Amino acid sequence: MTLLSPWAEKLDRQNPLPEYPRMQLQRNSFFSLNGLWKYQIVQAGEQPNEKNWKDILVPFALGSKLSGTQEELRPGETLWYQKFFKYKPLHMRTMLNFEGVDQVCAVYLNGLPAGMHAGGYAPFSLDVTAMIKENNVLLVKCNDDSDQSSLAFGKQRIEHGGIWYTPSSGIWQSVWMENVPASFVQDLKITVDYDASRVYIRLAGNFTQAVINVAAGGKMISRGITNDKNYTVEMPKFHPWTPDDPFLYDLYIQTEDETIKSYFGMRKFSAARDGTGYTRFCLNNEPLFLSGLLDQGYSVDGLMTYPSDEAMQFELNKIHDMHFNLLRKHVKVECRRWYYWCDRIGILVMQDMPCGGGSYDLKYHGIRPMLGQRKIKDNQYEKTGREDLQSRKNYYYELDQMLDNLYNCVCVCSWVPFNEGWGQFDSRKVSEHIQNYDTTRLVDSASGWFDQGAGDFNSRHVYFHAFHTPMRKDDRILLLSEFGGYTYLESAHSEPKKLSGYKIFKDRIRLDEAIQKLYSQEIMPAIEKGLAGCIYTQVSDVEDECNGLFTADRRILKIDEREMKRTNERCIRSMK
Numbered sequence: 001m002t003l004l005s006p007w008a009e010k011l012d013r014q015n016p017l018p019e020y021p022r023m024q025l026q027r028n029s030f031f032s033l034n035g036l037w038k039y040q041i042v043q044a045g046e047q048p049n050e051k052n053w054k055d056i057l058v059p060f061a062l063g064s065k066l067s068g069t070q071e072e073l074r075p076g077e078t079l080w081y082q083k084f085f086k087y088k089p090l091h092m093r094t095m096l097n098f099e100g101v102d103q104v105c106a107v108y109l110n111g112l113p114a115g116m117h118a119g120g121y122a123p124f125s126l127d128v129t130a131m132i133k134e135n136n137v138l139l140v141k142c143n144d145d146s147d148q149s150s151l152a153f154g155k156q157r158i159e160h161g162g163i164w165y166t167p168s169s170g171i172w173q174s175v176w177m178e179n180v181p182a183s184f185v186q187d188l189k190i191t192v193d194y195d196a197s198r199v200y201i202r203l204a205g206n207f208t209q210a211v212i213n214v215a216a217g218g219k220m221i222s223r224g225i226t227n228d229k230n231y232t233v234e235m236p237k238f239h240p241w242t243p244d245d246p247f248l249y250d251l252y253i254q255t256e257d258e259t260i261k262s263y264f265g266m267r268k269f270s271a272a273r274d275g276t277g278y279t280r281f282c283l284n285n286e287p288l289f290l291s292g293l294l295d296q297g298y299s300v301d302g303l304m305t306y307p308s309d310e311a312m313q314f315e316l317n318k319i320h321d322m323h324f325n326l327l328r329k330h331v332k333v334e335c336r337r338w339y340y341w342c343d344r345i346g347i348l349v350m351q352d353m354p355c356g357g358g359s360y361d362l363k364y365h366g367i368r369p370m371l372g373q374r375k376i377k378d379n380q381y382e383k384t385g386r387e388d389l390q391s392r393k394n395y396y397y398e399l400d401q402m403l404d405n406l407y408n409c410v411c412v413c414s415w416v417p418f419n420e421g422w423g424q425f426d427s428r429k430v431s432e433h434i435q436n437y438d439t440t441r442l443v444d445s446a447s448g449w450f451d452q453g454a455g456d457f458n459s460r461h462v463y464f465h466a467f468h469t470p471m472r473k474d475d476r477i478l479l480l481s482e483f484g485g486y487t488y489l490e491s492a493h494s495e496p497k498k499l500s501g502y503k504i505f506k507d508r509i510r511l512d513e514a515i516q517k518l519y520s521q522e523i524m525p526a527i528e529k530g531l532a533g534c535i536y537t538q539v540s541d542v543e544d545e546c547n548g549l550f551t552a553d554r555r556i557l558k559i560d561e562r563e564m565k566r567t568n569e570r571c572i573r574s575m576k
Contacts, residue, residue: 003495005553007311008066008301016066017059019309021099021174022123023340024408025188026261031087033138033175034059038082041071044143048080056081058175061102061168064303073144073169074158081140081171092179093129099173099335101142103151108139118394119151120144121333121354122401123173144169150391152354152398154331155296162500162544165296168304173335181257183207188253188260190408191440194268194284197236203229207255215250240284241265241410243325246346248410265343265410269441271456271477278530279477280575281442283348283413289575290348290533291568292326293319293549294482297334298542300495300552304332312338315554316345319539322561323568328481328535331355331419333402342411350444350481350535351406352416353399357423358385365422370464374449378424384450386425395423396433403437414442420461421450428454447481457481463502463537467522469529477532480523485537485547486514488558493541493551500544502537512559519567527574534571 012018016034020026038053039062060067062079073079087094096109102120106113110133115126146167147157157164187204201212203226212231214222222233239247251262270282280287299306306312316338319327327342328350342349360366364383381387386395399417406412415434418424424446431445431454445455458474460467461482469478487501488511505511515536523534540548549559 002065003493003553004065004301005299005307005311006555007307007314008299011066011307013057016057017174017308019337021097021176021336023337024190024262025185027178027180027258029179031177033083033085033177037171039069039170040080041073042078042080044076044078046078048082048139053082058083058171059099059173060302060305061172062170063166064168064305065301066305066307072158072167073142073146075145075148077143079142079144079170081138081142083138085136085138086134087132087136087177088134089132090179092181093127093184094132095178095180096126096128096138097123097176097178098125098171099123099175101140101171101173102167102169103144103146103149103153104142106141108141110136119398119401120172121152121154121398122405123336140171142170147359150356150388150394152356152395154354154356155298160543161497165298165543166303172303172305183255183257185210185253185255185258185260188262188408190251190262190264192264192266192268194240194266197234197238199233199235199264199266201226201231201233201251201253203231203253205229205255207257209256211254213252213254215252235266238266241267241346242283243320243346243348246344246410248343262408263343263410264408267410269413271442276528277473278532279475280532281413281477281479287532287575288325289527289572290326290479290535291324291571292328292348292350292533292535293324294330294535294538295327296330296538296540296542296545297332297338298540306335306338309337311554312341313345315539315550316341316347318550318557318561320345320347322564323572325568325572326350326413326533326535327539328352328416330538333405336405339406339409339411343409347411348413349409349411350414350416351402351412352419352447353395353402355419355423356395356398357391357425358387360385360422365420369421369449370461374451376421376450378418378421378427378446378450378452381425384421384424386423391423392425395425395430399430399434400437403434407438412441414444414456416444416447418446418450420448421446424450427452431455442477444479444481467526469526469531473530478530479532480526480534482535482537484515484518486511486518487545487547489541489546490551490556490558493553493556494546495552496541496544496546498544499546501547508558512563515559516563516567519571523571524574527571532575
């Protein structure tokens with residue numbers, strides 16, 4: 001029997017993931033290319049054979065159940081896509097948009113090169129005005145070396161199992177088109193200054209003038225004009241954004257040729273000492289205990305791609321209902337609609353940079369640090385897996401892609417450049433790079449270990465022993481950024497090949513009791529001793545890892561929802 005989520009079972013294969021993908025810069029023009037495509041795999045350097053095309057459902061990655069394929073792309077192979085489609089060109093420019101292609105691709109439209117892109121976690125757009133016709137053939141050439149690449153690959157691994165997951169090669173997010181005028185808004189950057197009651201708007205494009213309108217609850221509250229693509233919105237008596245009250249303002253930008261829609265939330269992230277001398281995470285200048293979950297973002301049917309927008313909403317609403325106020329998006333960048341729903345529902349996000357670099361050394365990166373050997377200098381590139389200069393250059397390239405892509409997201413409160421030392425290098429310099437780019441968010445410089453004293457968090461991972469607060473006060477926020485990982489297998493709802501977990505339980509009652517005991521005996525007492533947040537591992541089961549609160553198919557929540565809500569409420573309330 002094939003294990004599927006409820007949303008996969010009712011998937012419209014003629015129109016999968018039909019929603020508009022880019023909610024921070026919306027236009028009325030939208031044409032989805034999701035649906036049935038053709039694919040084939042050839043050796044590198046070879047061209048596709050017209051007789052060997054097979055069906056694949058885009059935007060689901062090669063090898064995923066929803067894609068309808070059972071192949072994996074290997075190093076030295078090339079994955080080709082083909083799509084025939086009709087389109088009525090207008091007297092406008094035509095943009096072809098890809099939300100995610102893993103890892104390197106070249107795009108051809110009607111036999112002409114349209115563009116190239118490297119990096120599997122960032123969306124990109126191509127101007128295809130000169131080559132679009134009424135009848136079109138689109139070819140996409142993809143190469144993905146997965147964990148043998150110098151680009152970021154996260155938890156994907158060719159030889160997967162345990163903590164490593166099935167690779168998601170090729171197109172794994174929506175493909176779509178839009179018409180834009182000759183003079184159009186190419187980019188939008190929104191910066192909130194909470195203390196000054198202002199919002200700074202920075203535009204990019206070849207237009208000459210823009211009218212900026214701000215609305216609240218459908219009522220226009222502000223209007224102004226800019227001739228230099230920069231504008232300051234004054235926000236007196238504004239409505240703050242919080243997880244309990246995720247209020248968003250609508251933003252309309254009208255140029256001489258078009259109107260685009262966006263949104264923003266008035267919030268501030270900072271660190272400050274409380275009355276006892278401990279440094280706390282602050283939202284809108286008030287201490288907030290971060291009670292979160294580690295979120296891998298993997299689906300049992302779509303791999304790194306959610307089966308539907310409804311599936312995303314369901315999961316996020318359930319998490320919010322249990323009063324978790326934070327998700328740590330773990331070594332993966334999600335599709336843009338996922339962050340939109342976090343903005344709307346009211347969930348803070350700590351955003352990891354996907355890992356990369358050399359091979360993961362279990363003893364060096366895992367066992368020894370868990371036993372206390374964490375004082376490693378991260379300029380020893382050969383030890384952390386970054387001895388390759390090109391790999392370090394690629395890291396910055398992809399990091400900047402992520403920062404640009406997610407800058408306007410209301411929910412993102414912190415960047416996490418490195419996790420557990422793997423691929424870590426020059427973390428002080430990297431953290432400074434991030435802080436110079438984005439002054440509005442915090443940085444968890446080295447999550448887990450190999451801490452160089454940089455960033456805003458003293459970030460620790462604890463699995464195999466009890467958590468104890470450090471004796472010495474740190475100027476940074478003390479965050480238990482991974483803990484728990486308790487395992488219970490619902491065999492009909494998850495499908496591990498070999499069960500992997502930190503502590504295994506035989507039934508849901510014992511699992512639930514152990515989790516509640518963990519919070520009451522370790523988390524609650526630590527809050528008054530300086531603990532400012534905790535992140536439980538994890539949202540859902542993923543392949544061999546059956547330590548999720550949800551089963552892999554998202555049909556069962558393994559814990560008592562009401563009890564978890566009460567526990568989170570106690571944790572959050574204890575800091576107020």
